[in-house]
Structures are given as structure tokens and as C-alpha cells.
Amino acid sequence: LLDWINAxxxxxAKPFLPEPYNWKTYPAMNVEFWEKHQQTxxxxxxxxxxxxxxxxxxxxxxxxxxELFAKGAFAWTGSSTLGAYCVSATASHYDWAMKxxxxxxxxxxxx
Numbered sequence: 001l002l003d004w005i006n007a008x009x010x011x012x013a014k015p016f017l018p019e020p021y022n023w024k025t026y027p028a029m030n031v032e033f034w035e036k037h038q039q040t041x042x043x044x045x046x047x048x049x050x051x052x053x054x055x056x057x058x059x060x061x062x063x064x065x066x067e068l069f070a071k072g073a074f075a076w077t078g079s080s081t082l083g084a085y086c087v088s089a090t091a092s093h094y095d096w097a098m099k100x101x102x103x104x105x106x107x108x109x110x111x
Contacts, residue, residue: 001089002059008076016085053090060086 007014021029037045060068067073068083077085 001056001085004085005059005082008074013076056086056090060090 001016003018004014004016017023017026017029040048063082068086069081071079071081074082
């Protein structure tokens with residue numbers, strides 16, 4: 001999200017998903033992230049998440065409500081709004097992750 005926003009704000013046309021991924025193949029990107037961090041210690045993972053969240057929230061805070069939620073505010077967001085991308089990459093993603101973690105805890109306790 002941050003790379004995409006920062007590049008496009010500087011006039012560098014950059015797609016939201018990095019090459020070679022697209023909306024049909026992005027699950028493979030998530031697998032790549034998962035594989036990359038299999039050996040990341042829990043405390044470091046928590047630190048990375050905290051830092052990432054703080055950086056994203058600070059960047060989101062640089063935009064007005066109109067810039068975030070008015071369609072057409074930025075040509076590089078296509079038919080969506082910048083805010084929709086931000087919600088997807090933060091709150092919606094966090095909600096999804098918490099459900100996965102709770103399910104894992106529940107199924108682990110039952111074994």
C-alpha cells in the first residue's frame with residue numbers, strides 16, 4: 001500500500017499489486033509473504049506489524065476525506081477510491097487475520 005501510494009503521488013505510475021501478480025494470482029503473493037516469514041520470531045513479527053501500521057496510518061492521515069473517499073480524486077485508483085484501498089489493506093485485513101487466529105486457537109485447543 002505505502003509503495004503504491006508513494007510512487008503514484010510522485011507521478012510514478014505503479015499498479016497496486018506488484019508484478020507478476022494480478023487480482024487472479026495474488027493468493028500466490030500471500031504464500032510468498034508467508035514463506036518469507038516462517039523463521040521470523042514472534043516479537044519481531046509484532047514489531048514489524050506495529051511499525052507498518054503506524055506508517056500506514058500516518059500516510060493515510062496526510063489525505064483529506066475527499067481525497068480518500070471521493071471517486072475520481074486520483075486517476076491511479078481507477079474506479080475505486082484511495083480510502084477503499086486503505087480500508088482493505090488495514091481494517092478489513094486485520095479483521096480477516098483476527099478471525100483466522102481465533103479459529104486456529106479454537107481448533108488447537110480441541111486437539
